Amino acid sequence: MRPVDVARITGAVARLAEESNYRLDRGYVAYLEDALASEDSPDAQHVLEELLENARLAEGGSAPLCQDTGVAVVFFEIGQRVQLVDGDLASAVDAGVRRGYCGGYLRGSMVGDPLLRENTGDNTPAIVHVDLVPGDRVKIWFLPKGAGSENMSRSAMLRPADGRQGIIDFVVETVADAGASACPPLIIGVGLGGTFDFAPQLAKKALLRPLDTDNPAEHLAALERDILRAVNDLGIGAGGFGGRTTALDVRVQAHPCHIASLPVAVNLQCHAHRVGTVEI
Ligand code: SF4
Structure with a gap:
């Protein structure tokens, strides 16, 4: 021992x-820079510039x-x-x-x-x-x-027959209901499977995965891409002012479940995406 x-x-x-x-997560800063480069809406551009400036000021001045x-x-x-x-x-x-x-x-x-x-x-x-x-x-x-994004997170016990499209619809509905209240642009953690209590833990754990890594399961990576596209089609945009980027990334974590169940949980993460890690 x-x-x-x-x-x-x-x-x-x-x-x-x-x-x-x-300190804002490094991967998240890179995502913000990419979003700014591809954004057309002046309001959303302004929000993204402010978020990047805020990250620089916070890190430089040791302020939250x-x-x-x-x-x-x-x-x-x-x-x-x-x-x-x-x-x-x-x-x-x-x-x-x-x-x-x-x-x-x-x-x-x-x-x-x-x-x-x-x-x-x-x-x-x-x-x-x-x-x-x-x-x-x-x-x-x-x-x-933060509470803003946590408060707008949701879980549901879908039927297996709801399938892949049911999962996408539930995530999109959750983000649409959240609107500006979850402080977009978002990182979306999705927990699939397990039980009623376990799916939300999977969704939160999904937020820990480094942003520059792909889902190792190809069918889940494809699901992440399809959810991201559908969520960004909502047009909520950075800060809720409209624009291309409602979410920067989707992370799905899955677990085996009962033959009659399809638990789904959506843990929304806001533009203050902060994750620190260390090994002892
Ligand atoms: S950015 Fe995040 S931590 Fe800050 S108020 Fe919004 S939800 Fe809360």
């Missing part, structure tokens, strides 16, 4: 919390990209030969979130109870997902998730 002190996880989460809030610094969503892959020592994982993650958000002067956006709505003051607790994998490494992804 390889011992890993949980203090290292606290330190890594604190660093990722700050860095990811200051957006006032909504998000729920701290943390994904782990933990090798089965790792032994976490000197504390528990959940407390270590929350200590890192607390240090990163308070030390980086990032807004605390969590309320301790969804009805009483009192701010916890330090953006804890985090939402933590853990996969056990072979090996002796710990891999961490930090995804600060």
Whole structure:
């Protein structure tokens, strides 16, 4: 077994919390530049230029990209030969979130109870997902998730007979309903399969895939292209001002499911696409 002190996880989460809030995902910046080059609408061009300028200012001045610094969503892959020592994982993650958000002067956006709505003051607790994998490494992804896009995300239990077109229609309908509220241009995470509770996790995990990588399954890569085309035909555009680019990319993650089910979840990601990752 390889011992890993949980203090290292606290330190890594604190660093990722700050860095990811200051720095727009590199792949997303490249997508914005491409979108600007191909955009005809002056309003959308202006929004895209402002987003690129905002990213430059945030990174240069160590200021958050957006006032909504998000729920701290943390994904782990933990090798089965790792032994976490000197504390528990959940407390270590929350200590890192607390240090990163308070030390980086990032807004605390969590309320301790969804009805009483009192701010916890330090953006804890985090939402933590853990996969056990072979090996002796710990891999961490930090995804600060803004509420504007999260609120407009949807899931549905489609019938298998709805098929490929049913999936495309559901994603397009979700994006059309979201309009400007999800802060486009979007990255669209789509979870396919699993169960009622599992599909949304697949959709969120799909957002972690680096933007410059293709889906390894050709039929899913083709689905991603068709969804992207259909979504951009809506003409919502950057900031909702109309234009060619409502979404910059679609990422589909699939999982086996019941013969009688076709669970689909759509997790919308906004123009503050922030993902940090590190391996310990
Ligand atoms: S949805 Fe994204 S871009 Fe919009 S306010 Fe929230 S974090 Fe900012």
